[in-house]
Amino acid sequence: MSALGLLRKALRSHFVTPSARANHGLPVFFRQSPRFFSTEGEQPPLESPADPFLDTSKTAGLVYGKLSGITRNTLKTDIVNLLEGCNLNLDDVKVEYNRSFTPTSMMMQFPSRQAYDNAFRVIGRKGRLYRLERADRSQWDLLSPYNGKTGCTLNTRVCSEFSSVLLQGIPRNALVEDVERFLLGCDYDATSINMFFRASFPEPMRLATVLFPSPTQAMHAFLTKNRGFCLNNQILMRVLQ
Numbered sequence: 001m002s003a004l005g006l007l008r009k010a011l012r013s014h015f016v017t018p019s020a021r022a023n024h025g026l027p028v029f030f031r032q033s034p035r036f037f038s039t040e041g042e043q044p045p046l047e048s049p050a051d052p053f054l055d056t057s058k059t060a061g062l063v064y065g066k067l068s069g070i071t072r073n074t075l076k077t078d079i080v081n082l083l084e085g086c087n088l089n090l091d092d093v094k095v096e097y098n099r100s101f102t103p104t105s106m107m108m109q110f111p112s113r114q115a116y117d118n119a120f121r122v123i124g125r126k127g128r129l130y131r132l133e134r135a136d137r138s139q140w141d142l143l144s145p146y147n148g149k150t151g152c153t154l155n156t157r158v159c160s161e162f163s164s165v166l167l168q169g170i171p172r173n174a175l176v177e178d179v180e181r182f183l184l185g186c187d188y189d190a191t192s193i194n195m196f197f198r199a200s201f202p203e204p205m206r207l208a209t210v211l212f213p214s215p216t217q218a219m220h221a222f223l224t225k226n227r228g229f230c231l232n233n234q235i236l237m238r239v240l241q
Contacts (some may be wrong), residue, residue: 051096063116066105066135067123068097076241079106082127087111094143095241100198101166101207103241104152107140108132146240162211163218168236170195170206179208182230186221188212209240 047133067079075091105226110116121134147163165188170179176193192211197204212218218239226237 010236013145025138061112062137063110063113064072064135064137064140065108065110065116065119065132066139067108067130068104069130070103070106072082072103073231074103074106076106076131079108083119083122086115086122087221088115088119091148093241094140094145096143097240100115100200101238101240107135107143109140115206161214163215164240165210165212165218165221166238166240168238169230169233170235171231171233172206174206174231174233178230182228183210183225183237186212186225187217190219 002237016221025205029226034166070079076090080088080090088108088110094107095103096105096107098104108119108168110119120132123130127190147161149161174195179193179195180190189211193208194210195206195208197206201207212221222237222239226234
């Protein structure tokens with residue numbers, strides 16, 4: 001072998017062989033990609049909340065409005081019909097009453113901002129006696145409905161609807177039993193009778209609210225019992241919305 005060939009062989013032995021020996025015999029996993037030695041654990045995929053209360057996807061698009069300018073004779077059906085095409089139903093409307101149970105406004109729940117804007121334009125074009133303005137979700141939640149759909153149990157059966165009736169002119173000395181006798185023959189929830197006083201002239205007026213299992217039953221009670229007598233006092237009845 002020539003002197004030049006021996007020199008090349010010596011150089012290869014000096015630079016390559018030690019490097020190969022350094023890796024020889026090490027476990028395979030020590031020679032893997034440096035990513036193996038990362039001290040950060042794998043991040044689990046984000047999961048959607050299991051609690052349905054935290055899921056706001058169903059209510060994220062709702063928009064609330066307050067309608068002013070209504071009268072004692074304004075019905076929820078009047079407003080729903082006026083706003084035809086705005087995707088409203090009777091359960092999307094609540095009537096706000098003052099302490100004397102005179103209606104002052106209506107709260108409305110729209111499925112989207114587009115539906116609210118459409119209602120705003122319709123009222124400006126057709127219902128100029130009314131005024132619609134934006135409201136908060138809290139105003140809607142705090143307002144108790146007097147009719148609509150529910151899962152409550154009335155007379156030991158579950159009903160899908162309910163309706164309240166206001167009784168005015170109850171004698172000051174009347175008991176719950178007297179109101180029950182006045183409503184004899186009607187289908188209502190006896191445990192829901194609520195009697196209270198409201199300021200009036202010349203003396204405070206006594207009123208009561210009674211819950212009925214459906215608007216039909218409430219209207220039946222109104223037609224058959226309105227202007228009837230309880231302990232010689234004439235009672236005026238009104239179906240609340």
